[in-house]
Amino acid sequence: MNQLAGATTNGQESLLDIQNLTLSLRDQNGWVEVLNNVSFSVKPREILGVVGESGCGKSMTALSILRLLPPRDSRLGGRIMFNGQNLVDNTESQMSRVRGRHISMIFQEPMSALDPVFTVGHQIEETLMRHFRISKKEARERAVAALDSVGIASPRHVADRYPMSLSGGMRQRVMIAMALVCEPQLLIADEPTTALDVTIQAQIMDLLLDLADRTGTAIMFITHNLGLVAQSCHRMITMYAGQVVESGNVREVIANPRHPYTAGLLSSIPDSRRARGTLPSIPGRVPSLRAMPQGCRFGPRCSHAVPACEQPQRIELAGHREVRCHRWEELQLERVGA
């Protein structure tokens, strides 16, 4: 938790370095830009939180990194540097050697990621045998060990079961076992606990952080739960309408948000100490991709907007932090929990 104390955004030491990533997708109405100049990095062993409302581009960023978007209907620009290769230029066969081995991903709903017609043991073995030259027997042993490491009580028995016969919490444990079995350098966890009860969420987060620490895996943790970010991440980025609007050390951002959107997200969390009916909320909603505001994309919802906000906003450097708001220095945004 303290290794980030003196961290800077120095690209050289990054595990993953994304520069000016743009993504356009095509639907029946033609091309539309989904990500706009997204830049951020993840360092080895770092836990990076990515927050924002639905439709802000968090999951699209993850899918772009793993190149999981339909090639004909998507267009990527910019650079995604990982282990000295630019993933944007990788061929499909190069990517298949990266996925699951060096970068793996877990999703919100494990049932849609697990194949219902194979046992969970079989699915973990498949991952291993794809990336390592090992026998089926050896793969089985490693799969069982992986299930054991995620706290499954009788791993040999569970390995022979089908996903549908497991509870939500157990399925997510299986997903984690599968994602970490090859000891990847980077794990992308997209809302891994959103579908779970809070007591199970606490178990899964604890497990995920512990395993990542043991295997030396960095995590890009996508969530809308700012509490989880505060509790488990070193650094965070806030995304809004396909752009990064703020980034920095978690403690600093939460104690002292510089972008009105981050501040709005933080203050709309319900709190029993606050009187009923006084929850500050962010009016309006994330703009439609085909009707992006010309200037600051958050402008139409921002209570601090001034005429100058009708210009497109650039990322500005605020110490170790980055903010996409020209008023960051003058604004007094609410602190949380003070």
Added chain:
Amino acid sequence: MTSALTSTRPAVTVDGVSVTFGNAKRGTAVRAVDGVSFNVEKGEIFGVIGESGSGKSTLGRAMVCLLTPSGGTILHDDVNPFTLTRRELNRHRRKYQIVSQDPNAAFDPRMTILQSVMEPLNIAGEGTRAERRARAFAMLDRVALSPELANRYPHELSGGQKQRANIARALMLEPNVIVCDEVVAALDVSIQADMLNLFDRLQKELGLTYVFISHDLRVVSHISDRVAVMYFGKIVEFGPAREVIETPLHPYTEALRSAEPEITALGEARKRIILQGEIPSAINPPSGCRFHTRCPRMRDICRAQEPEQRELLPGRHVACHFAEEMLRESAAEHVGLTDRSVVATTTAPGVLT
């Protein structure tokens, strides 16, 4: 029904209510709700917290007569709805509405929002068509939906807008009680805040009574006057919302609160209780206290004997063998700084010199 206006009885009385599913003869009977008692007062927001499988939704459905209890009684004011004839019940339940989590499942995709919101009035046969329209528009305005959305179809609205329309529809027949089952669970946090403010405003304007069911402790404790915490079909603790959240007297409430990630200005890590295991199988419930399989305070008595629910402080009901112990601990935590060092020496000798 005329007595409803003058009577001082609770809006809903729940007395020893159980709901059973499945077949007892085949050994598949599940007691989803097991001997639950509480009152919902008029004009109150009563919160029910629990994880999946705790029986909170089953309880909510029984409270609006969508399920028939297998034991105990539910009174709506002074009426026992389960003794009414079918015809009487159909009239009666107009005043007891439920709003559920998924607005997509609640709307007919082939009806416009206006048609859906008017439908309760059509069924109840109230007013002329023009009057019904006017009332529907007035209600859409009340939940802050712009009139131009009235002629749209559900798929054209955002999740938050759909949930507003859902609430508007539930309010059309001027219900006495509305059960809100996970109404904000599927919404983004900023939209959720908006909705919670709306619920509060409607309650003030219309003097509504809500039963607010959620798995989210923060949501429930923010909106409710009183809360009940459910685990495995039973209420383990209930009382004034703020007190229950700030000084829980049941280990399950304590664990729930601790599992909820908290944001502090300093980003300091709070000590967390992480419960082991999951909710056990409902067909074969644990002996004694049902929480004992996961409880960090479990002792022998918990396996053998089910704890009685008792009123430990005024208005605070708890069912745990060690509730008194927890009360003493929380009292020790709240003493002044000088006394705190005394507590520290007694609990951790050797730390102080």
